[in-house]
Amino acid sequence: MTKRVESKYKINRRLGVNLWGRAKSPVAKRSYGPGQHGQRRKSKPTDFGVQLMAKQKMKGYYANIGEKQFRKYYEEAVRRKGDTSENLIELLERRLDAVIYRMKFALTPFAARQFVNHGHVTVNGKRLNIPSYSVKDGDLIEVKEKSKQLAVVLDAAQSAERDVPEYIEVDHRAMRGRFVRAPKLTDVPYPVQMEPNLVIEFYSR
CATH class of the missing domain: 1.10.1050.10 (Ribosomal protein S4/S9, N-terminal domain)
Structure with missing residues (x-):
């Protein structure tokens, strides 16, 4: 690790x-920090x-x-x-792992990075395993067919912890989505x- x-x-x-x-x-x-000094008063x-x-x-x-x-x-x-x-x-926000997280194909950003690294994602039909890949407006992002029934993906898609933002479109039944446009700070x-x-x-x- x-x-x-x-x-x-x-x-x-x-x-x-x-x-x-x-x-x-x-x-x-x-609410305090980790370690033996975590509870010290902060200046x-x-x-x-x-x-x-x-x-x-x-x-x-x-x-x-x-x-x-x-x-x-x-x-x-x-x-x-x-x-x-x-x-x-x-x-x-254009990072591929960030987009996967926003689409709710992973529960955490760390899980999204690992998901991309392991080759479970395609962009415009092409398999990509680079988490830092910069997604463009209109790009189609999809979970590979063999990966669509993975428990981690299904759990993330059904999670009620967060919603998909407006600058991204997603179809959780088909496990695919599209990066619509670049967001502003207030959109994220x-x-x-x-x-x-x-x-x-x-x-x-």
Whole structure:
């Protein structure tokens, strides 16, 4: 098990938020951080600390993306025209594993990444196993025929924990969907407040 996957059990408590809005979140049981020093009183965070927390929260939400890759998303967001914060959100939401999660073909972003890695997904009829693949407007995403009856897929599709956002169309009977358009920050159903503007400030220091 990699450190990135193993750490998912501590992310919520370290950040002090129910990052994915799940009923099983450890934050629901213990609001303090993990470890023997988790219950210490916290001092008021500095501007740097607030920006760092915003970055860690966003990285963690998308299955704890590696720092090098996350910084590349920031650099691409800066290069593009328009609002950099909105560009960053769009780039993250176009990730194939994020789209699989939004379509409710996986219960968590981590499960979505693994699902793609294991080759259970096709895009426009072509098998893809790259979680970071950038989905385009109108792309047809489908669960492979042999994978449509997997318990993990059926459980995720029937889960009432979250809804499919408006920028994505999905047919859970056929186990396929379409990425309709790029979302704005206000379109994305984050269970907690995300502050991409602070992430931009962090990297632009």
